Amino acid sequence: MTTDKTSPDLICLGALAGSYGVRGEVRLKSFCAEPSDIAEYSPLSTEDGSKSYPVTLTRAIKNGFAARIGGIETKEEADALKGLRLYAPRDRLPALPDDEFYHADLIGLDVVDTGGTLLGRVRAVMDHGAGDLLEIAPPGQTNTVLLPFTLEAVPTVDLDAGRIVADPPEGLF
Incomplete structure (x- = not known):
């Protein structure tokens, strides 16, 4: 997902990856759980x-x-938009069950261990096919840590308090 610092009222749903063909079509990468759903939220901004x-x-x-x-309308116009991220207002998106989150809601949250010690802040949420990973930036360090976003490693996400309680595997931090 994205590391953009956007308005909390906008959710990034996709990105343009350049032109497709010579008649102005674009290559569109969808970040939706069901990729084809991106068209249902049109227009995107x-x-x-x-x-x-x-x-x-x-x-x-x-x-x-x-x-x-x-x-x-043209290949050149489509190429000029390469890299453009497309957003939809949060109120046009479906409400999520209690155990699901939009990646944009997790980015920027503090991560603490089960004892309350600050481990870092969520920089990004990644999905490489085997499940989501939280990229966490520990305080005072330039390297980041990847924490599996599983119930075992992340038992609590408290959006109201702006924090995640993590129980990371031994030696990860």
């Missing part, structure tokens, strides 16, 4: 909300979708 783009998926391709973005 830039991080600052200054631009809004209607999104229409045209077909599935390797690592995402080919899509039409409103106002983009």
Whole structure:
């Protein structure tokens, strides 16, 4: 997921990975649990909300979708948007069960151990296919630590208190 410091009212749903073909289509990477759902939240906006783009998926391709973005007609215009992250307002997204979280809600939370000692702050949430990992920046260190985001390693996420209680494997921190 993303490490962007966006408004808590915006959730990053995808990113553009350049052009697809020569007629203005883009390569779209979806960050949604069900990747094709990204089109249901159209129009999507830039991080600052200054631009809004209607999104229409045209077909599935390797690592995402080919899509039409409103106002983009040429390969050059599509290439110029490479790397652009697309956001939707939180109120347009479904409510989550108590044991699920949007990655954007976890980024920036303090991580403490079961004794209350500060272990660091969540810098990013990553998913490499085998489950989510929390990238944690320990205080005063430049290296980060990857903590599996499992019930065993992370028994408590308290969004109201702005913290995560972790029980990391021995020797991780």
